[in-house]
Amino acid sequence: MSDSTNKTAEDASSLDQVPSAEFVQLFTKLQRRLFLFILSQVGSPVDAEEVLQETNVIIWSKFHQFQLGTNFFAWAGMIATYEIRKFRDRRRDRRLQFSDEFLSQVSEDAIEISEELELRREALNECLHRLKPEDRELIQARYAPGENGLRVAEKLGRPSNSVYQSVGRIRKVLFDCVTRRLASAARATT
């Protein structure tokens, strides 16, 4: 996280420099991780996508500040943290507003366990395959882009509460499955 170069964002945005292929690769690879990092602090995926876009703009404009070989996620995370606060202060009307204390505690822990979270994301795929087919279909319907529990309920003609209930149950099943898998993997390696 070097800020040693004194170039400003304006300088960079003139696009007289092109980021290296390695930078682009890192950037692309870490989008999901960054999104999830932001999500844990803004709560809503839609908001998280918005903050991610804003963060990306900054990352893109400051690519020359990043030194290859250092921790990209830590660097981008700093930018995201700043954008998260900006977003929150701009959207004071939002129901979902977390306090400063919450944000700093959560972001600190998120970075600390980021490797574990990455392992969980891998295990999640396996767990999705182990769902009952009807459960998997419901969770797919729920997470199809642009969907939410309420709209799925409308489409299925089911009361929204019952869909919330089912989707919640499935999420909990997945959560427990991931936790179990990680625990048994940890046992296997020790």
Next chain:
Amino acid sequence: MKSPDASSQPEFFELLEALCEDRLTPVDVQRLEQLVLSSTAARRTYLAYVDLHGTLHWNAAYGADGENFDPAVSGRTSDDDSKNEERKTFRRRPLGLWITAAAVALVGVLSFALGRLFPPDGAGQPVASLGQNRPPAPNDRQIPAVGTSSSGEGQVHEHASVNNAANVNPDSGKPVMLSQQEKSVSVTEGRTPNERVERSKNIDVPPKTSSEIVGSSNVLEPQSVASNGAAAQSTQRSGQRAIEFINEHLAAGWKLYGVEPSPKADDAEWLRRVYLDVVGHIPPVDVAERFLSSRDASRREKLVESLLDDPSYVRNWTIIWTNLLIGRSDSRDVNRPALQKFLRENFARNRPWNELVAEFVSAEGNAAENGAANFLLAHMNNDAMPATAITSRVFLGRQIGCTQCHDHPFNDWKQESFWSLNSFFQQTSVAHADLRDERSGKMKARTTTLETKHVGGPTHFETRRGLMQVTYPKFEGIAVNDDADTNRRQELAKLMTSGEKPLVAESLVNRMWEHFFGCSFTRPVDDMGPHNAPSHPELLDHLAKEFVSSGYDLKQLMRWICLSDAYQRTSRFGKSNEQDDPASGAMPLFSRVYLKGMTAEQLYDSLLLATGADMTPLELGDHDRRRHEWLQQFVHAFQTDENDESVTFESSIAQALLMMNSELTEHALSLDRGTLLEKVVHSRDAEAEKLKRLCLATLTRYPTPKELQTLRKLLNSGSVAQRNNSAGWQDALWAYLNSSEFVLVH
């Protein structure tokens, strides 16, 4: 009191779920923050859960490995494709035949109809009032904190304001003791403050028989009221007297507070209520038909008698007391069927309540052989602290849980009294053994036994200052020999269940009253004591004494309540008694019967009964087992000091159905042989008649003209007719079952 880490609390997961579906209220957000910040484990759980939610979201849009993500166009290109693909999957998903959009639309129509059921002048109970029936939150009312207890100790304590607020006259702001106000009606001869004998105006109170020891034969014979001649007559007389006392006493309260009670409930409303309250399910359709067409002047009395003798009576009270004694969760190390067998046998012979309590407190032996032992077996963990707290709360209506660590904040219960009660359980231990086959030596079963060790001596506890203190077995100030030869629990059982009006009687009356009226004399029902003055102290006192002199006859007590004037009234209210609303924090006057939500068990049984989905008689163990398995989905148990459990059941049909196995659900709404729908649809009745039967089977009433019109329109509408002729009927049944009217006990 110790609380489990937030990361394992169901509340925490509920908040996380609400976050995932964007349903958090600002209060929820605060609570979530609080929990997340409370521990590292909670933070990890939060992160992992939100991460899972986000990963699902992300992967659906951009793919699991981020390959589809193109930074240049901000990753939105894949959106449409994947959406279309999802849509395809979605359409392939077979729609449950029983939940259709039309049915849901109908629910709206019906709710409207239900709203019209109540007086249209705005004074009626709103339809969605289920949640309002809960006890008020402590800060609901802004009334000056005046702590005054019925025994006149006059403690003033900030936190006690709500319960005592009930006795504050809103005009003067001064405490009004109901018991004094009502002297004009029931003559109270005060001898000493603690020793009063109430006499109703024109009624002689017989001398009280006090039974000193449980098991002594005098008053404690099980009383079968209907069967033996002279005794039956005298019981009937005393029963009539108790009912009159209730009537006069409540009427005096209405007069005093200027309240006009609600009118008498029509037969349909009353029938459904008394069925649910006494036997735990809605009335079968044929019973309802007969009752509603009966012109017999004493039909209500006769119905109460037949319900008290109904096999479902035993089933219902076995469910209720199993839940109170060991909870709904399966996690405790108990033999649930054995406990239920014990309860069934004893409720069937109407065993006096004091004997039952004594059995639970003093039980010994094997979990399978002595069903009563399972109550304590469930709570002997943590140095018998749950056993102490729960014995007190469930049987005595006294919450002393907090006094294990410190003196009670609102009254004079000391920390020592918790431990002196706990001391009674100190000889008790739980033994596990493997039962082996004598020949093969193979393990047959595992047995759990409640044993009494031959030990004596005091109990030690630590005060908050860290001092070790000593105490001895002592109940309500009466000490018991602490040597090894004294069986302490037997002594406790005697002390708890003897005397003219022991706490067990008062507490049971309070609980029973709540069961039928939807509100007890004290709120909560099991937090009685000087800090929490009852709304009708004299009535409670009188009923408790009558209950004792009836020989702790449970059926008798239910008979008094069911036949009281107040219980005959409708749950609807008008302008004249809208203030009688305990849900908003007011003192209950019982000028109407308050609404209750069905319990999970009531809902399950009523659903199966109404739809004919399960022809297994409700009384069979098979049915109980299936319902119990179904229920486990809603129950979470904690190993806390009071062995709490939480039930996440919301009294909604949709939830109930979805959590049932799909075969049963589909069957419930199918036209298979034997179901309600099959009988209705295939009958030769006219359409209107069929609809009437459907309504009667589910809501215990005939449909309103408006409902009939709407339903008939739906049945004959093009979209339904095209699908097939049974779909409309399924929609209609689904709509009735899904109405808030179905899940309410009103």
